[in-house]
Amino acid sequence: MVVDTPVIQTESLTKSYGSRVAVNRLSLTVEAKQVHGFLGPNGAGKTTTIKMLVGLLRPDSGSLKILGMNAAGDKPKIRERIGYMPELPKFPKHLTGEELLDVYGRMYNIPRETRKQRIPELLKMVGLAERGKDRIGKYSKGMQQRIGIAQALINDPELVILDEPSIGLDPVGMVEVRDMVKGIVKGGQTVFFSSHLLAEVQQVCDHVTIINNGNMLFTGTLEEVSQKAGPNRRLVIEVQKPSDAILQALKALPFATVDSSNSTYTLTLKTKDDVRADVSRAVSGAGGVILRMEEQGGGLEDAFMNLVGKEAQ
Amino acid sequence: MGEQTKTSALTGFLAVLYYEFLWNLRKKKIVGLFILVFIIVTLELALPPILDYVNGVTLTPDPNSVTDFFSVNGIFLFLIAVATTMNTISGEFETGSITPLLTKPVSKNTVFWGKIVASFLTLLGIYAFLTIYVTVGAVVIEGTQNNLQLVPLGLIGLTLATMVWASVVIILGTISKNSLVAALGSFGVYIGITIVAAVLGTVYGQTSILFYAPGGGATASTTLCERGVGTTFSTGTDNLGYLLIQLVLNPNTVLNFCGVRISPGGRGEGVQLFTSSSDAMSTVALRALGVSLAYTAVLLLVSWYAFRRSQIIESS
Numbered sequence: 001m002v003v004d005t006p007v008i009q010t011e012s013l014t015k016s017y018g019s020r021v022a023v024n025r026l027s028l029t030v031e032a033k034q035v036h037g038f039l040g041p042n043g044a045g046k047t048t049t050i051k052m053l054v055g056l057l058r059p060d061s062g063s064l065k066i067l068g069m070n071a072a073g074d075k076p077k078i079r080e081r082i083g084y085m086p087e088l089p090k091f092p093k094h095l096t097g098e099e100l101l102d103v104y105g106r107m108y109n110i111p112r113e114t115r116k117q118r119i120p121e122l123l124k125m126v127g128l129a130e131r132g133k134d135r136i137g138k139y140s141k142g143m144q145q146r147i148g149i150a151q152a153l154i155n156d157p158e159l160v161i162l163d164e165p166s167i168g169l170d171p172v173g174m175v176e177v178r179d180m181v182k183g184i185v186k187g188g189q190t191v192f193f194s195s196h197l198l199a200e201v202q203q204v205c206d207h208v209t210i211i212n213n214g215n216m217l218f219t220g221t222l223e224e225v226s227q228k229a230g231p232n233r234r235l236v237i238e239v240q241k242p243s244d245a246i247l248q249a250l251k252a253l254p255f256a257t258v259d260s261s262n263s264t265y266t267l268t269l270k271t272k273d274d275v276r277a278d279v280s281r282a283v284s285g286a287g288g289v290i291l292r293m294e295e296q297g298g299g300l301e302d303a304f305m306n307l308v309g310k311e312a313q
Numbered sequence: 314m315g316e317q318t319k320t321s322a323l324t325g326f327l328a329v330l331y332y333e334f335l336w337n338l339r340k341k342k343i344v345g346l347f348i349l350v351f352i353i354v355t356l357e358l359a360l361p362p363i364l365d366y367v368n369g370v371t372l373t374p375d376p377n378s379v380t381d382f383f384s385v386n387g388i389f390l391f392l393i394a395v396a397t398t399m400n401t402i403s404g405e406f407e408t409g410s411i412t413p414l415l416t417k418p419v420s421k422n423t424v425f426w427g428k429i430v431a432s433f434l435t436l437l438g439i440y441a442f443l444t445i446y447v448t449v450g451a452v453v454i455e456g457t458q459n460n461l462q463l464v465p466l467g468l469i470g471l472t473l474a475t476m477v478w479a480s481v482v483i484i485l486g487t488i489s490k491n492s493l494v495a496a497l498g499s500f501g502v503y504i505g506i507t508i509v510a511a512v513l514g515t516v517y518g519q520t521s522i523l524f525y526a527p528g529g530g531a532t533a534s535t536t537l538c539e540r541g542v543g544t545t546f547s548t549g550t551d552n553l554g555y556l557l558i559q560l561v562l563n564p565n566t567v568l569n570f571c572g573v574r575i576s577p578g579g580r581g582e583g584v585q586l587f588t589s590s591s592d593a594m595s596t597v598a599l600r601a602l603g604v605s606l607a608y609t610a611v612l613l614l615v616s617w618y619a620f621r622r623s624q625i626i627e628s629s
Contacts, residue, residue, distance in 0.1 A: 017626065054416045056625040074621075076325070080418040090409030092332075094339040103335065106328035107417040109321065151413065 004032050005068040007159050007190045008053065013062035015048050022048040024214040025062065030192055030207070035185050037205035038194040039300075041308060045214040046194040047087055050163045053192075054084045067158060080108065083157035087164045087194075089148035093137030097128055097147050100136060101154055108155040122150040126180060142173040149180050160184055162193045166200060178204060202300045210307050217307040225303045227272065233302070235267040235279060238292040249286035253278065263291075325419035329427030330434075332414075337397070337435045346396045350389075350443060358450040374456035380562075382447050383467035383554030387529050390471070390551055391503050393439065394478035398432050399496045402620060403486035412625050425620045429613060432479055437472045444468055463558045470554030473605050477527045477550045478503065480612035487616040490623075503528070518572035518589055523549070524600060527608050531570050533597060538571035538586040548597045550605040560598035567591050 008030035015023045023045040030036045040046050051057040052064060055074050064072045071078050091100050098119055105115040123132045126146035131139070136147065145165060152160055165181060166174040174197075181204050185191055195201050201208055202222065209219040218225055235256070239246060242263045250258045255275055256267035269275065276293060283290055337343060362372055375381075402425075405411035414424060444464055451458055481502050486495030506528045513520055514532065523531035530549020546552060548568065559566070572589030592600075 051625060056412065056415060058624060074415075074421050076418040076420045076423075079416055082416075084413075084416045086409075086412045086416075088409075089413060091413060092336060092410045093408070094336055099335065103328060103332045104413075104417055106331060107325055107419050109324040109328075109418075148413075155418075 006030060006065070007032050007034075007067055008036075008192060009065045010049075010053075011063045013049070013052060013064055014060050015045075015052060015057060016060055021214050023052070023059075023211075026211070026214075026216050028209055028216065028219065030190065032190050033188060034207045035191045035205045036193065037201035037208040038192060038211065039196070039198065039201050039208055039304065040194075040211040041196055044196075044211045046196075046211060047163055048214075049211070050084075050161055050192075050194060053161060054082065055079065080155065081158045083152035083155060083160045085145075085148040085152040085160075085162045085165055088168060089144060089151075091136050091144065091147065091151070093135060096133050096135050097123060097139070097150075098132040100147060101151055104151050105154050110155065118154065118156075122153055125153075125183065126150045127176065142169050142176075145169060145173070145177060146180070149177070149184075153184065157189065159190045159192065162191065164194055164196070166195070166197065174200070198301045198304055208300065210304060212308045218303070222300065225300055233269045233272070234296045235269060235276070236292075236294045236296055237265045237267070237279065237283065237290055239263055239265070239283060240289040240291055243286065243288065245286040246283055246288040249282040249288075250279070253282055322420075322423060325423045326427050326430075329419055329424055330431050333401075333428050333431035334435070336400075337431065340396075340400070342396045343435075343439075346393065347439065350393070350439075351446065354443060354447060355450070358447065358454055362454055375451075376455070376457060376459045378451040378455040379444075379448050379458045379464060380460050380467065380555070380558050382444070382451075383471055383558060384546060384552055385471070385554070387503075387507070387547075387549075387551035390475045391478045391499075393436065394475045395482055395496050395499060397435055397439070397475075398479045398482045399486060399492045399499075401428050401432055401483055401486065402616070403490050403492045403495050406490035406623075407492060415625065421621050422617070425617050429483070432483075433472065433476060436475050436479070437468065440468050440471050440475075460558065460562065463561055466557045466561065467554040470557040470602075473602070473609070474550050474553040476609045477605050480609045480616070481527075484612045484616040484619070487619045487623075516573065518586070519570035520572075521590065525604055527604070530601065530604075533568035533570055533592075535566065535568065537569055538588040548601060550601055550608065553598075553601050553605055556594075556598035556601050559594050564593065564595040564598075566594040568594060568597050 006029045008028060010026055010028045013023060013026040013028070014021065026049060038046050038049070048057060052059050053066065053071065055071065059072050064070070066078050067081055069075070069078055095103065101119045101122060102115055105119070110118070120129065120132070123129045126149050128143060128146055128150070131143065136144065139147065149162070149165065152162065162181065166177040169177060178200055181191070181193065185204065193201070193205060205222065207221055208225055210217045210225070240263070242260065247258065247260055247265070250256070250265055250267060253267070255271040255273070256269050259266045267279065279293070280290060365372055405414060415421065448458065448461065448464065478499065482495050482499040485498040486492060489495060489498070506526060510523055510526060510529060513522060519531040519533070527550050529547045529551050532545050533548045534543050534545045536543030546555070548556065569588045569591045571586045574585045574587055576583060576585065
């Protein structure tokens with residue numbers, strides 16, 4: 001039986017800045033081919049963790065393995081196999097986009113012919129095909145993010161680490177960057193992707209790790225994290241004409257508690273099952289007509305708020 | 314995933330050199346300095362014969378014009394050093410471009426020494442260009458030049474002399490991660506050393522402390538000090554280019570260093586010069602070479618250690 005080595009594996013990884021613990025005993029595993037979201041509010045310790053992964057920061061304690069190799073400190077051999085896009089990337093302004101990719105390609109010892117082929121492809125992929133000969137100093141923030149994604153892929157890496165790839169972008173830019181990340185995912189690479197945007201993680205990732213104040217609060221699949229949010233899953237019903245009979249019928253349901261407001265009833269569900277048919281029957285049986293039925297919560301957002309909220313308490 | 318390529322220390326090093334050259338060649342201040350230096354050198358070459366002509370003085374060819382060019386003022390070397398290296402390390406930290414750079418498969422050692430070698434080669438290139446210009450100009454204006462075969466030696470000396478100041482700039486930039494601190498701090502060091510050397514020279518004469526200080530160093534005389542000061546020149550690291558040429562041309566020439574004696578009650582006598590020490594030209598030149606290399610090596614090793622220890626905490 002072949003056992004795949006985790007692409008990222010940390011054990012009790014810790015980093016402090018003075019007396020402030022930025023990352024506290026983080027034990028994280030990212031398996032091959034995962035699209036792993038690293039979620040947390042600003043200042044949670046995401047960037048510090050990522051900087052330790054790519055060798056920009058030395059851990060105070062704990063172990064850190066990338067692709068099965070000890071990765072703590074300055075490890076160029078590991079970086080050969082990683083692509084990394086920093087948060088708000090800054091590149092030498094005097095270089096053009098093409099030159100930047102070319103010089104970084106040289107650092108990866110990518111043959112000239114391969115560079116000549118790959119650079120236009122990457123520029124096209126990130127939507128900078130027409131601006132490759134312009135100096136980076138003339139690029140907008142969004143274009144710098146795009147060239148940041150392109151340079152992270154220049155070596156066709158096994159592991160792509162993206163630190164807040166859509167931070168600071170306008171909504172259109174955010175959607176474009178998200179699409180680019182989806183494009184990377186299709187390439188079959190392992191992607192480790194930090195964000196404070198829940199929707200972004202939900203749309204792109206299959207696994208998620210939630211961190212706050214340097215502590216890991218959860219790690220698992222998106223389904224598992226949704227289960228964590230069970231208590232907050234709600235069903236909101238709007239009826240044509242509210243009545244006591246409807247309220248009593250809903251209160252009689254064993255799997256929910258009910259709040260009412262005018263013509264709207266909110267059922268907080270205690271079950272993970274699909275109960276819409278039961279609810280519909282209960283309302284109809286009480287002589288009510290349903291105008292709208294909507295499921296709310298129970299997703300990543302609720303799980304996140306649950307976990308981070310508990311941490312704050 | 315495509316074919317994985319293996320990087321080697323050499324390919325990484327060459328890539329860093331390329332990266333650095335692209336940067337250096339586009340620094341506006343280097344281009345500006347180039348233009349300024351060319352104007353100064355052009356004036357230095359052309360102005361004396363023009364003035365002689367205007368004043369009706371017969372033009373006398375100077376066959377040593379090129380070799381004498383290497384005896385340049387220290388501030389010239391200092392300014393070139395600052396313009397070339399003030400951003401070398403600190404600029405990467407200031408702009409934040411250090412973050413993507415250090416996540417490429419090149420070690421911190423390769424990045425640091427690649428940048429240093431690139432700085433050395435940039436200085437060598439600037440001086441080579443300048444020397445060719447001076448040589449052609451001197452041949453045109455002053456006629457046939459002596460000892461042109463020693464020009465490469467002078468060029469190496471000039472570059473090594475500038476590397477002393479460049480190392481001061483680099484260490485301040487690496488520790489502070491701030492180009493302004495690197496430039497102003499090294500200017501403070503330059504001014505401080507120059508003032509201290511001048512005070513020491515006035516009070517104690519050309520004391521042996523000055524043999525081991527960077528910069529102008531001690532002033533040597535070709536005649537004994539008791540007989541009055543003859544031809545004098547600086548024997549410090551700044552004058553390394555000229556000294557290396559003299560090492561080949563006049564290795565046995567004795568150079569004298571004058572001490573100062575102040576007579577007590579001194580109405581009649583006042584300040585007297587005496588020969589406090591004498592050395593052969595070869596000793597003086599090799600000592601300047603050793604002092605230059607020692608300062609450069611120590612300062613760069615400390616910078617390298619600081620760079621290796623540095624961590625990228627902020628994204629800048």
